[in-house]
Amino acid sequence: MxxxxxxxxxxxxxxxxxxxxxxxxxxxxxxxxxxxxxxxxxxxxxxxxxxxxxxxxxxxxxxxxxxxxxxxxEKPQLNLYNGNKEDARFMSSRIGDIPVINVYVPQGFAVGTEKFEYKLRWFKDLLLYIKDTYDPGKPLLLTGDFNVVLEDLDVYDPDKFRGGICFHPDEQAIMKEFFEWGFVDIFRKHQPDGSHYTFWDYRIPNGFKRNMGWR
CATH class of the missing domain: 3.30.110 (Translation Initiation Factor IF3)
Incomplete structure (x- = not known):
């Protein structure tokens, strides 16, 4: 597929x-x-x-x-928590034989803010949901916008952004727990080299043409 x-x-x-x-x-x-x-x-x-x-x-x-x-x-679930008042950031379903989870993780605004703490809590709650619901030995697709840079090769200037929002050790540590549970970074598995990005800041002059991006 x-x-x-x-x-x-x-x-x-x-x-x-x-x-x-x-x-x-x-x-x-x-x-x-x-x-x-x-x-x-x-x-x-x-x-x-x-x-x-x-x-x-x-x-x-x-x-x-x-x-x-x-x-x-099939089997749609539209809330991570039990209620309809949460932000529209999560959905899960089954398509054919494969469970599919699609997420838009909070961006976090800035390290040290309440929005950053909310991002970390949301990540942890997502991981708990997955552990409670799925078997790491069976297929599961988790995709979406995670708002986390995992490695230096995932951003054009790691020294400039290291420790800031979306490139903070606390965010990376939680993401590593997903891999420890059983997930595989499919893109990185097939593209081991850097300079492959999914986001380019429009505020950077000619950022896309200069490939000044993030993944």
């Missing part, structure tokens, strides 16, 4: 790009983050017309996650 993931930073703004891409690449499963749209306004029609099922949970202007799949999406 072909799996893909993409932080949309507003699905309505990126919809033509996404629809064109799935028509060209034909992924079996596409996980989306930061859809930034309420459920009643999610553009499900174009995905259905392209032959895909859609599971989505959003909120106005912030967060939001979705799973787009060629196969039916």
């Amino acid at each position: 072909k799996f893909s993931t993409f932080n949309t930073n507003s699905i309505r703004a990126r919809l033509p790009i996404i629809v064109d891409w799935i028509d060209r690449e034909q992924p079996d499963i596409l996980c989306l983050q930061e859809t930034k749209v309420q459920d009643r306004d999610f553009p499900v029609g174009p995905f259905n017309e392209a032959g895909y099922h859609a599971l989505y949970r959003g909120q106005k202007a912030y967060n939001g996650v979705a799973i787009i799949s060629k196969l039916p999406i």
Whole structure:
């Protein structure tokens, strides 16, 4: 199966790009983050017309996650906690024989703030949920936007950002617990070299062309 993931930073703004891409690449499963749209306004029609099922949970202007799949999406769970008031950051389902979890982890704002502590708690709660729900000896796809740089080769200037938000030892330590449980960084397994990024800060002049990115 072909799996893909993409932080949309507003699905309505990126919809033509996404629809064109799935028509060209034909992924079996596409996980989306930061859809930034309420459920009643999610553009499900174009995905259905392209032959895909859609599971989505959003909120106005912030967060939001979705799973787009060629196969039916079964056993959906839309909350990490027991309640509907939490931010739209998590969803799990089963697609075929594979459980799929899609997350948008809190960014954390700045080290030492309450938002940073919330990020660490959220990560720990996600790991507890996984340990309580799944078997590390069986297939499980965990994907999304984790807002954590794991290694020096995952950022264009590690010395500049080391110890800051998204590149802090506390964040990295929690991520390592996911690998200790049984997860594998699939991208790094197949791309062991650096300079492969998924985020380029628009505030850096020509940052994309200069490949000044993060993963």
